[in-house]
Amino acid sequence: MNDYGIWLSFNxxxxxxxxPENPSSIEIKDANSNKTYHISGIGEINVLKxxxxxxxxxxxxxxxxxxxxxxxxxxxxxxIYVDYIQKWMASKQPIRFVFTGSTxxxxxxASIEAFEWKxxxxxxxxxxYKLSLKKYVHYAAxxxxxVNKAAxxxxxxxxxxxxxxxxxxxxxxxxxxxxIAQKFLGSGSRYKEIQKLNNIKESELRKLPIGLEVxxxxx
Numbered sequence: 001m002n003d004y005g006i007w008l009s010f011n012x013x014x015x016x017x018x019x020p021e022n023p024s025s026i027e028i029k030d031a032n033s034n035k036t037y038h039i040s041g042i043g044e045i046n047v048l049k050x051x052x053x054x055x056x057x058x059x060x061x062x063x064x065x066x067x068x069x070x071x072x073x074x075x076x077x078x079x080i081y082v083d084y085i086q087k088w089m090a091s092k093q094p095i096r097f098v099f100t101g102s103t104x105x106x107x108x109x110a111s112i113e114a115f116e117w118k119x120x121x122x123x124x125x126x127x128x129y130k131l132s133l134k135k136y137v138h139y140a141a142x143x144x145x146x147v148n149k150a151a152x153x154x155x156x157x158x159x160x161x162x163x164x165x166x167x168x169x170x171x172x173x174x175x176x177x178x179x180i181a182q183k184f185l186g187s188g189s190r191y192k193e194i195q196k197l198n199n200i201k202e203s204e205l206r207k208l209p210i211g212l213e214v215x216x217x218x219x
Contacts (some may be wrong), residue, residue, distance in 0.1 A: 064125030
């Protein structure tokens, strides 16, 4: 891969492509699902909730001809990029969104929230687009186990253990402390906490070995 680029793929990389030109910027939105209420005699209160899913937005051009701004080794015709994205949206399945940059990287499943495109006015055949993605988390219904209430009442309830259990994570290919903090702590900017907790030097950040087990601070 190049030092800077964006890749989109579908169905475990059975289909996919690198964006032919890098967008000028990527907008990343992190937020909480906090709720505010007005209570008589108290006023407005804010109830803190879990973090919302991260949103990614960027725009660019699918060029019809080769130009100096192209970074992809294999360029497709503009309409093929459009066909791929529309097909993936219709499938109602997540895609894989990969971004590699000089300071941080992203590798996550994402849903396509919006796709806008039009033929560019300046160059015949070029297509301008805007793509909005949202991080996707797998979920499934949990089985409910029916317990005999009378039998359960006969068993003594164990004393709860309030001690916080230490969490660890083993690095896989493509991992960075920023990505681990983003995934487990809700914000990539907390990577310094992981670095300090595991006594990792600055010089070691770019060459962390696969399989390294790191301790995670409380979320």
